[in-house]
Amino acid sequence: MKQTRVGKAWRRWLGGMAALGMMVALGPLSGTALAQGLSWDDGLRGDAPERYTVVRGDTLWDISGRFLRHPWRWPEVWQVNPQIRNPHLIYPGDVVYLYDCNGRPCLGLERGQGQVRLSPQMRTIPHREAIEPIPLEAIRHFLRDHRIVDDPEDLEELAYVVGGDDRRLMSGVGDRLYARGEVEGSGRVGFYRVGERFHDPASGELLGLELESVGQARRERQEEEIVVLEVTTSRQEVRNNDIVLPLEAHDLVTEYYPRAPEREVEGTILSVPGGVQFIGRLQVVALDRGRRDGLEPGHVLLVEQRGERVHDPRTGESLSLPGEDAGMVMVFKPYEKMSYGLVMKASRSLSVGDRVHSPSPRGLGSAQR
Structure with a gap:
């Protein structure tokens, strides 16, 4: 791998997150991972380019995947400058390049025709870019x-639709209807219907109830135990008995960057919303591990595809072949007992029941981009 000239700027990857209202904490990255970093041999793709020009539609994960065997390890090639409070964003037309810093690979950024200094400055570019x-x-x-409700008993405490204008049993846009129970806040609310019930495959424990949105409403007023919507x-x-809840804030996270869990996690893909049989890249999956197991937003897990069951041709015994790492999942919404x-990554079709587990300490696995 050819080593290119020295520069600075990978820290600017953080700007993309900051632009989306995400606060990125650097504390955990100041330890072993950053100190050791990636070597030229163990972390880079064999076909990594020396330079790559960013185009519209790229994501930071996609770009790092052009250079690194495991894109989630990009914090290890940042040049962290704690003096920079407002890191730059990455825009189409910028150039990401490889260079050598003290014997290990780092990534830098060029803006336009020249190398950009990491000094605070203002750039007037539409946020959408x-x-x-x-x-x-x-x-x-x-x-x-x-959304997920952890305990079925919680449903008994939630407001629910009891009727509509003109004794309607079902209502649509523009209709007024009535719910029984307390609804916090004074803004918009959502109507939800109980969907899938998630159970631990091994113990049978109920991990959560999935609530599926059927609509939204404007809260007009509350009269004793009846809410007018x-x-x-x-x-x-919207039907009688549908659940009424204040809408969740849709900030994805308050602290986010891809990283391995702090402790060993092993679980299973529980479900794919929509009932899809085979799972591919950029699909959402439900996992049977959550906050109580140490999962946080941004945690990365490898997916091991279950080995086939075969019959021994001599003894007739049923055998399970070893599984193979076939993909990667990033947790974006953990609940207490489960996560989304x-x-x-998906180097082959994944399916419900496939095992998920923490990456090895050095983040190596057979799943490729």
């Missing part, structure tokens, strides 16, 4: 339509 860290729109769309949007007709994750 900034490169995103990962494809975020799919996640935002998913979170608008799905006007339906503003609907994906389906986004498939960032």
